[in-house]
Amino acid sequence: MRNTFPYAAAVAVLALAVEQRPAHAYLDPGTGSYAAQVLLAGALVGVFSLKSAFSRLVMRLRGGIGRHTAPNPDGE
């Protein structure tokens, strides 16, 4: 199962910034999309960078282990 706690923490901070208030006027469905991305990017980029670095580290380690444990094609 994926650990979503870091994302939850990042998004929770954002949630406090956005007041959920019903508005009954006509809304352009695009309204707010760019602003949301700016805030989301700011909130998520830290978690994403850590996740990417961890993935690269795991891949490198696996690659290293794989090199050491790969069977020798000559059987030696």
Place this chain on the structure above:
Amino acid sequence: MTPTLDGTAPQRAVPVPAFAAPNPLAEFPSEPLGSSFRDPAGYVFRRGGEVFRRVSPECAAGDYRRLMDSGLYDDLIGAGLLLPHGEVGPSPDGSLVLRPEQLGFVSYPYEWSFSQLKDAALLTLEAQRRALSCGMSLKDASAYNVQFRGSRPVLIDTLSFEAYREGEPWPAYRQFCQHFLAPLALMSHVDVRLGPDLLRSRIDGVPADLAARLLPWKTRLKPHLYAHLHLPAGFQRKAGAAPGGGEARPSETGAVGRNGLCAILDSLDSAVRSLEWRPAGTVWGDYYGPGGTNYTAEAMFDKERLVAEFLAYAAATTQLGLVWDLGANDGRFSRLAAELGALTVAWDIDPAAVEKGYREARRRGDTRLLPLLQDLSSPSPDLGWALAERDSLLGRGPADCVMALALVHHLAIGNNVPLGRVSAFLAAASRRWLVVEWVPREDSQTKRLLAHRPDVFPGYTQEGFEAAFAADWSVEKRQPIPGTERTLYLLRRRRVDA
């Protein structure tokens, strides 16, 4: 590399010097299709039964060239994410004509099962990730830009890619959420029928504020769904309530760096992957299971043998390019047509049956079988601007052969459609052949339909059926299905469309 037009191994595209050779398409009118008018970079047109794409001179020299030269096109084709095309040639005005690989059938997101929409969403995100790594970006993320080649989704809009501008948010973000994430979340957390129903009535998808109102409160506790549905809904309300509300431009909101964009894509990917729906508990999803049908194993085997025999006879007489199996359940009998080489669309009303059919087709890697949702009592209509953006079910036909197995009693008794009208509809759907199963009123399935309603169907007899269908069809073959009271017919259209 650009693929050859006959679909053989890709070869290096040979640049065609401007005006070097006459372009046969330049002399012909190329009116855009009704669905192709929003993008100034080009449009799609049809000629001689084939679909072509005209690229504007600006795009041909700019974003299109970047797509081909950056390595992105080769990367996407290699991964099976983009529909291949060949360059037909330039026009005197500098525009370029492309001939994409031809699709046998066009389907729409409101006809897809849960997993089809989910796979299309993941495909779109993967294409955007690869585009970013090549300095490009998807400028739209419409679900209508995805089609299925059998069980495999593929992006069809070659001109959706534009140069990535550092710092700019993803212009297709909102559209992705509306076309994919919101309907998937509603299908997963509320009711699977909401996706097709809302996508059919709202051609540009489900807005975040509507999705946020319909989703249960617990989805606010899921960080990725909160981030991309509930939070944008709040932004929409705030921006809409503000004086002079409206969308702020990137220059007013600040920049989104490439890492930030990748973080958003990663979060969207997690949001989509976290959504699940398991088909279970519906009548049709378990139709072939214990108690679902009154066929014994032997009778089912005999029915399969007869259907295969009738289809083989039809295929030997005329080529079966496209077959529609109406009321196909999970596509068990549709596969018989697909195995003859026909592109076979397995239509069914039940999301669970279509989901099962799609998962099985995906597991097998079927390229000739496409399970889709369809309510025949109210088939897909013409939709969109001027009713010309999305074609109706019949507007995408006729098929060469229609299969209607254990269907007629549902239409005639379950939906009160007179047998003559059932025949006329099927004749509009099929150019030549109809494989149809007669289910008599003595059959337990028909009895079940009549159990809780007055029997006002005195004409529902085998003689009445044959008389009603005789207006449109002649009987080519007729065989009782052993072990049942049913009869299988192979009917031939009396009047064949050109």
